[in-house]
Amino acid sequence: MCGFEKIIGQTQPISILTTLHQNGNVPHALLFIGNEGIGKHTTADIFAMLCNCLGNVNDNLTVSKQKITDGTHATLARNPYNPCGVCRVCRKIKSGSHPDIIRIKPSGQVIKIEQIRDLCLVIALKPYTAKLRVVIIDNAQTMNPAAANALLKVLEEPPDRTVFILIAENRRDLLPTITSRCQPIRFHPIPLQHIKEMLMIKKNISSEKAAVLAAMSHGSFAKAMSLLENDWLNRRNLLLGAIWPDSLNSPTLQSPAMILALSARFSREKNNINELLDGIKSWLRDLLIFRYCPEKIINYDLTDKIRYLSEKNTIGTLLAKLEAVQTAQKKIQANANLRLTLDSLFIRLIR
Ligand SMILES: [Zn+2]
Numbered sequence: 001m002c003g004f005e006k007i008i009g010q011t012q013p014i015s016i017l018t019t020l021h022q023n024g025n026v027p028h029a030l031l032f033i034g035n036e037g038i039g040k041h042t043t044a045d046i047f048a049m050l051c052n053c054l055g056n057v058n059d060n061l062t063v064s065k066q067k068i069t070d071g072t073h074a075t076l077a078r079n080p081y082n083p084c085g086v087c088r089v090c091r092k093i094k095s096g097s098h099p100d101i102i103r104i105k106p107s108g109q110v111i112k113i114e115q116i117r118d119l120c121l122v123i124a125l126k127p128y129t130a131k132l133r134v135v136i137i138d139n140a141q142t143m144n145p146a147a148a149n150a151l152l153k154v155l156e157e158p159p160d161r162t163v164f165i166l167i168a169e170n171r172r173d174l175l176p177t178i179t180s181r182c183q184p185i186r187f188h189p190i191p192l193q194h195i196k197e198m199l200m201i202k203k204n205i206s207s208e209k210a211a212v213l214a215a216m217s218h219g220s221f222a223k224a225m226s227l228l229e230n231d232w233l234n235r236r237n238l239l240l241g242a243i244w245p246d247s248l249n250s251p252t253l254q255s256p257a258m259i260l261a262l263s264a265r266f267s268r269e270k271n272n273i274n275e276l277l278d279g280i281k282s283w284l285r286d287l288l289i290f291r292y293c294p295e296k297i298i299n300y301d302l303t304d305k306i307r308y309l310s311e312k313n314t315i316g317t318l319l320a321k322l323e324a325v326q327t328a329q330k331k332i333q334a335n336a337n338l339r340l341t342l343d344s345l346f347i348r349l350i351r
Helices: 011-022 040-052 061-069 074-078 088-094 113-123 145-156 192-203 207-216 221-229 232-243 256-266 270-289 300-312 315-333 338-350
Strands: 029-033 101-104 133-137 162-168 183-186
Touching: 011 040, 011 183, 029 040, 040 088, 040 101, 040 133, 040 162, 101 113, 113 133, 113 145, 192 207, 192 221, 207 221, 207 232, 207 270, 207 300, 221 232, 232 256, 232 270, 232 338, 256 338, 270 300, 270 315, 270 338, 315 338
Parallel strands: 029 162, 029 183, 101 133, 133 162
Antiparallel strands: none
């Protein structure tokens, strides 16, 4: 699969993009909005291929027919709005080596003015070979004010044969002066049932586990896969088992020494700690809502334990613990000492 068919659950944005291309009506700037991991980047890459593909049936039906005859472009024959994926240009774009497909990413936490200035120097020249040069600005909301204003000047007088694709989670995170110059394309979260079924089919995991991962994915199949590959379920079980042992008559399981050892272990996993703390939040949320809407819990595989513990904890206690996890996440985001933050959080949670 090399075309739009590999993007799951985004029929509407893909339909808008292919129609724009088919009508020769691609605007100077597009804004892809939606959660992380639902296909915005892949769509941008495939759209860049579609706009520049040498085997595109929309540009030349004769070329297309020849390619279909030799069997190499069967997919192209089925969907005329896909790039061929195998021509010289498609291959270059796929490998990230096409000189006219320019990608800007944050340098550290922000996109700096120097990056936009460098971009301006490049786009002042004509594209090298592309029919349509594509500038993809990832995490566009991280542009600092100077960078955003420099980009605004470019969007006010866009260069020929160039389309800008800004990618962000929320439109409101960008300057209104920038968003007003872009055509917004909204990407929607993938239905959870769909993610669950794909996990079961592709990864051969149980319905229960797939349901938990899907519920934690926020509609992103990429996120669900990342949780699976990072062994999130087992790490969640380890942490929940230590903080909320199955039998509350086993105080030794909750000994501070054991909790601190766990904190030491998890403090070595800085890249994965946020999703683990998200797991604790989902757990506390489940304990809170179980008595009102048991069908809406996330950790389906632990229903018996949730039923038992939701009766043992008051709403006030659970809300206070939820707040403690949120505070710890903010501290970690602000680069507080991970070990100390986890120590105090875990001790707080076992009380
Ligand atoms: Zn191609």
